[in-house]
Amino acid sequence: MSRPPFLQIDPPQRLLMGPGPINAHPRVLRAMSADMLGQFDPEMTFYMNETMALYRQVFMTENRWTFLVDGTARAGIEAALASLIEPGALTLILRTGRFGLLLSEIAERLGADIRVLDLPWGETATPDQIEEAIKQHRPRVFACIHGDTSTTMAQPLDGIGELCRRYDVLSYADVTATLGGMPVRTDQWGIDVISGGLQKCMGGPPGSAPITISDRAADFIMSRRHVEAGIRSSSQTDGSRIRIASNYFDLAMIMDYWSEKRLNHHTEATSMLYAAREAACIVLEEGLENRFARHTQASTALIAGLRAMNLEIFGQDAHRMTNVTGLWIPENINGEAVRTRMREDFGIEIGTAFGPLAGRIWRIGTMGYNAVKHKVLLTLGALEAALAAEGYPVPRGAAVDAALACWP
Incomplete structure (x- = not known):
């Protein structure tokens, strides 16, 4: 991307749903x-x-x-x-x-x-x-x-x-x-x-x-x-x-x-x-227990939506963090192409991985100011569209419906 130098800082708006940093309150x-x-x-x-x-x-x-x-x-x-x-x-x-x-x-x-x-x-x-x-x-x-x-x-x-x-x-x-x-x-x-x-x-x-x-x-x-x-x-x-x-x-x-x-x-x-x-x-105004519950609910809804798209979650359910979720990149899908589509078409960032998991899993964060219903739903909808554009046979609409069912 080319632009004139030394202009006033005006970064693009991103919904940061990776493993961090996330959007500040x-x-x-x-x-x-x-x-x-x-x-x-x-x-x-x-x-x-x-x-x-x-x-x-x-x-x-x-x-x-x-x-x-x-x-x-x-x-x-x-x-x-x-x-x-x-x-x-x-x-x-x-x-x-x-x-x-x-x-x-x-x-x-x-x-x-x-x-x-x-x-x-x-x-x-x-x-x-x-x-x-x-x-x-x-x-x-x-x-x-x-x-x-x-x-x-x-x-x-x-x-x-x-x-x-x-x-x-x-x-x-x-x-x-x-x-x-x-x-x-x-x-x-x-x-x-x-x-x-x-x-x-x-x-x-x-x-x-x-x-x-x-x-x-x-x-x-x-x-x-x-x-x-x-x-x-x-x-x-x-x-x-x-x-x-x-x-x-x-x-x-x-x-x-x-x-x-x-x-x-x-x-x-x-x-x-x-x-x-x-x-x-x-x-502390929200209350620690309320805050922990909100993160758990957002993560639970995200996972429900991902599984509704027939995506496989990485790791052990018993010890999973309630604020960052890993998921296996489907076979024959270009993980970076999906991330690029989400960023460029929807302004949403999800994470890649390191070491032995590099190129094998994505990481999606539901943290702090972003651990809320509409941001989880937007992320799932964008991921669904990006996957479909890359040829993955995703059941359209299933992810958002499954996530919505996790909130009262």
């Missing part, structure tokens, strides 16, 4: 247009405190250390791992999809001694499998993904935190794809550090990573600051900590910034704080 976009404040203005620090309180509710936790890391969801992941993993620390990573592999890549760059629990894409691990891997490898840190959008499966985490504590393991989970759409029961699960993002079920833009940290993990992270630069090594056995290699992603420093000390670490991304605060307000 208009209230969040309006909040982002509010005026700037100085980072230590009392009004600004008041908003920071409000945001911490809001996200304690979103994360379903009493954790004091619940705040924002400036950057996309990956910034939260990297800050968590950089602050938990010392060079040479044995780290167990659960890998059942693309984003488990990402955890490995980050941990490797941090100098971790990595062990993995690998499962085929589309499967989830049982508590027994995780315990057996912990007993075998005796890691210092265990890391996993709650909802991996590459496979559309949700890893059960109930009891995993207690299991890790039993073996003196620090635990981390990424909930970017599930926060605000599926229950993230931080205190019930007992996970030490959990981080997420705004751009999926929270209904905001990418650029801020909410994070919550247990007192146990906070004590460990804070203990790593009391070392002298350049004199520690990973071979020490005297119990001293190794300083966090990253400045920007040093959670101990970020925690000081968000605490009553207000020690300067960075300039808070003001507009993103406004966005995160407003997104949490919207979630």
